[in-house]
Amino acid sequence: MIRLLKSNSKIIGHILLLILLISGQVSAQSPNDWVNPFIGTTNYGTTNPGAVVPRGMVSVVPFNVTGNSELNEHDKDAGWWSTPYSWDNNYFTGYSHVNLSGVGCPELGVILLMPTTGDVNANVSEYGSEMSEQVAHPGYYSTYLNKYNIKTEVSATKRTGISRFTFPAGKSNILLDLGNGLTNESGASVRIVNNQEIEGWRMTGTFCYNDGTERPVYFVARFNKAADSFGAWKKMPKMNAEAAWSATSNKFKYYENFQAEMSGDSIGTWFTFNTIANEEIIVEVGISYVSIDNARLNLNHESNNFDFEVTRKNAEKEWNDALSNITVKGGTDDQKTVFYTGLYHIQIHPNILNDVNGQYPAMESFETLIHPNGERYTVFSLWDTYRNLHPFLSLVYPQQQLNVVQSMIEMYDESGWLPRWELNSTETHVMEGDPAIPVIVDTWFRGIRDFDIEKAYEAMRKSATTPGVDNKLRPDIDHYISQGYVPLMSQFDNSVSHALEYYIADWNLAQLAKELGNEEDYTRFLKQSRGYKNYFCQDFQIIRPKLKDGTFLPGFNPRQGENFEPSPGFHEGNAYQYTFCAHHDMEGMIELNGGKKAFAKKLQAIFDDGHFDMANEPDIHYPWLFNYIKGEEWRTQKELNHLMATYFKNAPDGLPGNDDTGTMSTWIVYSMMGFYPVLPGDMNYAIASPVFDEVTIKLDQNFYPGEKIIIRNTGSGDKIKAIKFNGKTSKSYFINHNELVKGGVIEIIH
Amino acid sequence: MIRLLKSNSKIIGHILLLILLISGQVSAQSPNDWVNPFIGTTNYGTTNPGAVVPRGMVSVVPFNVTGNSELNEHDKDAGWWSTPYSWDNNYFTGYSHVNLSGVGCPELGVILLMPTTGDVNANVSEYGSEMSEQVAHPGYYSTYLNKYNIKTEVSATKRTGISRFTFPAGKSNILLDLGNGLTNESGASVRIVNNQEIEGWRMTGTFCYNDGTERPVYFVARFNKAADSFGAWKKMPKMNAEAAWSATSNKFKYYENFQAEMSGDSIGTWFTFNTIANEEIIVEVGISYVSIDNARLNLNHESNNFDFEVTRKNAEKEWNDALSNITVKGGTDDQKTVFYTGLYHIQIHPNILNDVNGQYPAMESFETLIHPNGERYTVFSLWDTYRNLHPFLSLVYPQQQLNVVQSMIEMYDESGWLPRWELNSTETHVMEGDPAIPVIVDTWFRGIRDFDIEKAYEAMRKSATTPGVDNKLRPDIDHYISQGYVPLMSQFDNSVSHALEYYIADWNLAQLAKELGNEEDYTRFLKQSRGYKNYFCQDFQIIRPKLKDGTFLPGFNPRQGENFEPSPGFHEGNAYQYTFCAHHDMEGMIELNGGKKAFAKKLQAIFDDGHFDMANEPDIHYPWLFNYIKGEEWRTQKELNHLMATYFKNAPDGLPGNDDTGTMSTWIVYSMMGFYPVLPGDMNYAIASPVFDEVTIKLDQNFYPGEKIIIRNTGSGDKIKAIKFNGKTSKSYFINHNELVKGGVIEIIH
Structure with missing residues (x-):
């Protein structure tokens, strides 16, 4: 039990915890206590x-x-x-x-x-x-x-x-x-x-x-x-x-x-x-x-x-x-508390919407429907959560993620569209992009497949192809398809942010199309996903809003958009925070930015020059991107160690900004365990340094062959020296989800 | 059908009526058309x-x-x-x-x-x-x-x-x-x-x-x-x-x-x-x-x-x-229209409250009850309507008046008190007095008796005897009983108006007590009803608010209270308009005012000096009071002719003031027929000059022995020369209700 008084929350918290431990009121092993x-x-x-x-x-x-x-x-x-x-x-x-x-x-x-x-x-x-x-x-x-x-x-x-x-x-x-x-x-x-x-x-x-x-x-x-x-x-x-x-x-x-x-x-x-x-x-x-x-x-x-x-x-x-699905050993009390509080926050939204008799209000309707089985979820902040929370649920709570996807497909059935920011069966149209696609595709590839993939594909294809402004998820699809990018049409539109989301969604859709044997769609959506290059401005060496006539926005200031100030083309961010968001094409993005060395340098500069924003989603995958440059992986470890220590604390101000229905919490939970699903739809987890000596993730036998994953953190160096999976040294700083869920031990040797 | 356009409502109305009559769309005999x-x-x-x-x-x-x-x-x-x-x-x-x-x-x-x-x-x-x-x-x-x-x-x-x-x-x-x-x-x-x-x-x-x-x-x-x-x-x-x-x-x-x-x-x-x-x-x-x-x-x-x-x-x-319960012959079109519109207004309130399944909300409660039979009424503006509307209903629509009384007794059953100003099963506590008593007593004496008179008597006796400020109908009962009047306790209280209502109610209750064989109550309430004399001020020769110590209110201006301005002791009126409100003791009131001649003179002065108010209830019986002075009855006829012609018109401004849920309309309907129930509880109708040549009132055979009453207006003099009932010349200018309802012809000879 944690009691917090304002005077000195951390100290008193620990004193009280100590008292409680001594008095035997709670068990030290109970995750709730952390x-x-x-x-x-x-x-x-x-x-x-x-x-x-x-x-x-x-x-x-x-x-x-x-x-x-x-x-x-x-x-x-x-x-x-x-x-x-x-x-x-x-x-x-x-x-x-x-x-x-x-x-x-x-x-x-x-x-x-x-x-x-x-x-x-x-x-x-x-x-x-x-x-x-x-x-x-x-x-x-x-x-x-x-x-x-x-x-x-x-x-x-x-x-x-x-x-x-x-x-x-x-x-x-x-x-x-x-x-x-x-x-x-x-x-x-x-x-x-x-x-x-x-x-x-x-x-x-x-x-x-x-x-x-x-x-x-x-x-x-x-x-x-x-x-x-x-x-x-x-x-x-x-x-x-x-x-x-x-x-x-x-x-x-x-x-x-x-x-x-x-x-x-x-x-x-x-x-x-x-x-x-x-x-x-x-x-x-x-x-x-x-x-x-x-x-x-x-x-x-x-x-x-x-x-x-x-x-x-x-x-x-x-x-x-x-919370017992993950157990940790080692780490400080504060680290354990940050970790389990993160896990706690992940379990709040999405939440159930249906009543005990299965009834719930249909999406975008006042009709009452009865849920066939399982749970109908609500509160889908997908622009946030598609990045890491759903991959996390797939790994640690696969039944919940199945509920998520089934709920999303039901929403499509009921309203004609997949959700973007759904709240109590209404689409709030907040934020942008087509984030249901990476959520569904990612879930499928992780092996959670007890849903109607054909209907899901139909739903995803609808938003990816329906022309006109009535496309609820991609209202600017016409320009996106004909020009390969979304042009800036008004002073503070979020055109670049829109397009960057569509590229990732289309890359995901392409992967699924291929898997389902639809080569034509694969080619089409993969090609579309490459359109991010349209925004790359050689003069500034960064992405830059583009006008309808193909010219770049004049009077461009790449810093504009910091601290949630309005910025042409970018939503809640600036060009720095959006420039490395084509991680579905890491090779292409690295090449565009001048090759591996230049890319690593530019990425490092984002952190060094204070452009990185830990408080919002667009760039939260940035620290993991060094893993894609052989020899630069230590930067990922270093930046993560810094970010975790700086922004995540056992204190009321212990989150860097909006938790975004668990997205920030998912980030810290993954980071503290030493791995991260950098790109939804890509089954490779990037590896970094766990803060704990050992982490054990229970696997749900209904979904995965393995019983558990153990991440063991050994050695005492600053940087990772080697990574072993089930005793075999890994050549890369990535490990594949589908290998991982067979169970076993990841050893991360410092 | 009456159409009214603002330019000249009356003329256009008649033209249209004429057109309609010619076109045969409506029958000239239909009361609706008037x-x-x-x-x-x-x-x-x-x-x-x-x-x-x-x-x-x-x-x-x-x-x-x-x-x-x-x-x-x-x-x-x-x-x-x-x-x-x-x-x-x-x-x-x-x-x-x-x-x-x-x-x-x-x-x-x-x-x-x-x-x-x-x-x-x-x-x-x-x-x-x-x-x-x-x-x-x-x-x-x-x-x-x-x-x-x-x-x-x-x-x-x-x-x-x-x-x-x-x-x-x-x-x-x-x-x-x-x-x-x-x-x-x-x-x-x-x-x-x-x-x-x-x-x-x-x-x-x-x-x-x-x-x-x-x-x-x-x-x-x-x-x-x-x-x-x-x-x-x-x-x-x-x-x-x-x-x-x-x-x-x-x-x-x-x-x-x-x-x-x-x-x-x-x-x-x-x-x-x-x-x-x-x-x-x-x-x-x-x-x-x-x-x-x-x-x-x-x-x-x-x-x-x-x-x-x-x-x-x-x-x-x-x-x-x-409207067919009364038919008229003679009179101008406007007079017929004023008459039938009055009858129309009488049929609006009280109105039914119960639903088709008999359910209605109980008085002062959120309980739903089911009406046993008949209709539960609502909208009881009893301070107004007790004066004439209920006696009228008893005569012309006795089943409706039975519904009224049954509804009132139900209200007592449900809430513990009879109503004063009831609206949709809530007591609004508007106006003053205990008007349910004269309504019930009057109804009983008119021969409408299919209600629980013992419970009714218990209810009436409760308000007439319960001491203390929690007496909902007579909150100042303690002073009233101990001092015989209600003293002025604050600047603009309505103390005199309160007491004058209690006197009339108590006189009624006394009459019923006697009828029911309760001599003790008869004596008690009759004595209380005489208390009006307390207010008579010899100096001003008029009633005057009295203080708790028995002295009269100093600085008294009998005119104060005209035009709804606040007046100490009087509600919506002044001393002139309230001074002749002890008509339950005409003999006593005449004596108090100096005998018959002086009384007639003072009453005439009310009219002549402009103190009479046709727009509100307290004095609307005044013009009929000359009938109580042998030889002065012509003044009743004269004043009524003037009032009817002045204040009641076939025009939007054709009522002198608030209709008061039909009270003013009842006044004009009675007056135009040439008779009036001056005092509720007293079965004597005063007689004056009808405006029509002949009026026929159908009697309800379920309640009355007679089939109909015909009032025939003959001769051409200004004043009534003789009154005959069923051929027999009447000695007085009054006719008793219980004689009248045996049916027959009243001949009023001018």
Whole structure:
């Protein structure tokens, strides 16, 4: 268990851990004990310490980003804000029950359960409390509310959250606020069913401030004790002249004993209990994206009848089971904590969308479908995750990756298109490219094939070939196909970023076409994938946006685009961060950049001159690219050692930036193990120096012939001297996935 | 059929009537043809020309009081406003489906159906249209929307509204706006079920700007044609800094093809049809105060499958049947129109609340009950209607009055108290007194007795005797009982008005106590009813507010309270208008005022000096009081002739003020027939000069022995010379109800 206090989180964390180890409360061998859910909760990591189970639909997150309180450093209304929790904030306003972890856009963060005492107050700027004594552990979170002297604890099942509030004596309230939240969508409806149950829904949507992704989330909240009194509230609209006669214009209006449907922009309910000192009130909340009935079904099915400890223990067991797929030896406590917290973050998204009866809302539709088997996943941040998270799932959690691909193909079935950034069965159209292709192709090549490859191929081919602006994944496909690149058409379009994604997708599609015996497609898509060369500017020796007439963008500054400033042609980056993104054609890219020596020099300069950005995805494969130049592999080891030590820490600021639904966490987990799938669709893992003495990856016998992979790190040199696989020295710094999954030992000798 | 155009409504109305008579379209004998639903639609009459059936839950009313348009003289946001329609306005923004007629407080006026063309626009300030060519007829209303070239027609059944929109060729929309409305409550929820059906609810409440009377109204809207496209909208809340990234901050957001639940303060839906020229689209809307399911049940049960003409004809037949209970001969066309329009307004409220399956929301509760039989009524403006409307119903529509009393006793059963101003099963606590008592007692004495009189007596006795401020109907009962009057306790309380109502109620209760053999209660309540004398100030020779210590309010100005200005002790009136309100003790009141001559003189001075207020209830019995002074009865005839001619017209300003759910209309209907129930609970009707040559009232054989009452007006003098009942000359200017209902002829000879 990791406790973090702000004064000196790391030290206190270790002291507490020591105490816990001594007291025997937890086993030192439990991977859960090496998870610090506070990692990434500041420095734009956008993770949160809330309670969740692996791939749970529900997470119960301490919400502390509203209220304009002096206790908060950040307020969601004061700027772009994308997380329900900030380590820097101390003004707690409730537990939100549906949340996103590690994303760069605001969404969800709703269905807020807030305990208070005394008179009911629905104003979030007034009812919030200073929080302290935060404790987070996989499947468990607790904080103390100073203002009210209430201890709060939460845990979760896949589709429910459970809260245990320990109240002082007196009038104790539990508010259910449906007005506030992280999402910028609004509107909710609620009905107090009886003095122990509340049902309703809350509208969500506007991910990345976009419209068009709206869907209600339904809930049923159940209390272990009957409320002594209850009611609903609504913030009333501001009246004009009529305000002279109304007591509630622009104010919160309280509807005591209200039991009909209540709807509005800013509504909520309160349950009040006359509590004795230290009385615990427990609330369970079931969630569904289909209906209130399903939320109740989920609650009935997953509830442990208000037994908080059982729910918590089950959640902890789920986590320990999931995290036990990899065991490590050696490394510091902090390294272990960074590693297992990474593994923990990888298990949050994608998450399940279907209810216990299999029902889920169809993609881009309000139809309800029933999942045939397995789990329907949601939250696909594919522009991020295609790079490493899906290859990782294929290796360590192949059943989950199969669920991913099956879910993606279902999305195509339902909406006509594969997803790019899918959220709760809506395509948010965030970021660019055609990342479903490398995900599916990579999965296939890794040997996970229990899906309809013909339909998948049809789906991928559709986005790769459908002409016109109605191509949902490649809206600029016409130029891309006719000119071989996407020309810059407006000042800050992301034309180059688009094209670079299409090249990688097309290379993947070509590989699959070949595998499936479609030589024509192979040739076509492989040729298209080479188009990246169009962007190479000899003058600048770097890629450069190109206009429709074939000339390069004038007034070019390759640095422009740093720090998320707008840049012509590039999305969230600059020319440096995108210039080595044709790693599907390493030979071609090396040649284009002047041969091996020049390439290595230019690549090294990216790091040396401060152009490398650890905080965003486009260049995160860069450190591994030295492995492609014989004799330069030590640079990969060196840069990785530096990056791991600099950007990944056992601390709230321990992620370099948005975790991107586990992408950054996957990067650090792979890097700490000493290998990385540089190019999705390419089965070669690049090898570098593990931070641990030994890493053991359990293989799923349903998918792979081997039982486990052991990576053994020996010797004491700075650089790798030799790599052996099952005793045989490897000639290269790569090892093939399909060899690896037969099981065995990689020995990395320093 | 009456058509009214603003230029010269009366003349055009008659011309059109003439045309219709000649063309044979309508029968001259049909009472419907003498109804002008535009009467009372300005000059604070607060009636409306919408389509409704007798006592219908639904009325379909042209809504034209929002949008801040230059086409409107009045806008609901610019001041106190209590009606969904104003004759003075021309900016039409849809048809509202639940409405109040003739009330002085804003409420309902929601579920707005608005046809438009072209692009969908959800902004009421922009989508409204100039209206013209208004036609209103019982059960039918039509207007033309100049901006869109759309003809709109509406009709109704008891629980459904039907709209027929005749569109031009092109893109035609039907908006369902759940944000706007007359009520100041907010919040709604809607779901597009499919491309022909929408369901949802809209919160209502805040009658008279009061909080605590909230209840959702549920609806199902069904279209005769599948929409070619559809969607929902919501006005988005105003963002702060985040508005920089959102396109919809503080704007209407349009959700195309949206089919999940949509909730919010300002939401709606649109259905779009590609119409050919003159294409009719028909919409039927079912309403319920219980549930969406019941709204659908009501719709299924009462719908005529989109046959507008059948629904309209049925509505017209219902009206003709109801209005045929009284037939008149003689009088001018305008007089007939004023008369039958009055009768029409009497048949609007109270209206039915229960659904076709008998279900209704229990009083002051969210429980659903099933009505045993008959109809559960709602909209009880009893401070107004106890004076004349209920005695009138007892005589002309006794089954309806039985429903009224049964509903009131049910309300007592459900909530523990009889109603005062009940609206959709909530007590609004508007106005004062204990008016349920005279209603029930009067009904009993008129011979309508199929209700539980013991329970009724228990209910009445409860409000008349329960001590303390928690007495919901008589919160100041302690002073009233101990001191015999209600003292003025704060500057503008309505203490005198309260007490005067209690005196009348107690007199009624005493009469019933005696009838039921309870001599003790008789004595007690009769004695209490005499307490009005406490207020009589010898100095001013008028009633005057009294302080707790028994002294009169200093600085008294008997005129204060005119024109609804605040006045110490008096509600909506001044001392003149309240001074003769002890007509339950005419002898005592005459004596107190110096005997018969002095009384007649003082009463005459009220009229002569301009103190009489025809626009509000407290003094509307005044003109009839001369009948109590032998030899002065001619003054009643004279004042009534003047009042009828001055304040009641066949024109939009043809009511003196709020119709008060038919109270003013009952006054004119009685007065035009030449008799009036001066005191509820007293079976003597005062007689005056009818405006018609002959009036025939059909008696309901289920309640009364007689078949009909004929009032024959003969002679040509200014004053009544003699009154004969069934050939026998009457000694007084009164006739007893229980004699009258044996049937026969009253001859009033001038």
